[in-house]
Amino acid sequence: MEGDEADCFFCGEEQTNVASDVWEQDGELRDWVVCLACGTSNPRRVGHAAPDGERPA
Numbered sequence: 001m002e003g004d005e006a007d008c009f010f011c012g013e014e015q016t017n018v019a020s021d022v023w024e025q026d027g028e029l030r031d032w033v034v035c036l037a038c039g040t041s042n043p044r045r046v047g048h049a050a051p052d053g054e055r056p057a
């Protein structure tokens, strides 16, 4: 990851966070951020899988 998001909120190490692949759950896009220094992982919501009012068939 790059920028502020690459810095771990938990142990304070810089440029140690990496993000998982994004997956869809409950109509939202999610991923994980994991710190390579302390091992702390954090789920994130990164957006909506589909525009409002539009459902896959």
Ligand SMILES: [Zn+2]
Pocket: 008, 009, 010, 011, 012, 013, 016, 035, 036, 037, 038, 039, 040
């Ligand atoms: Zn950390």
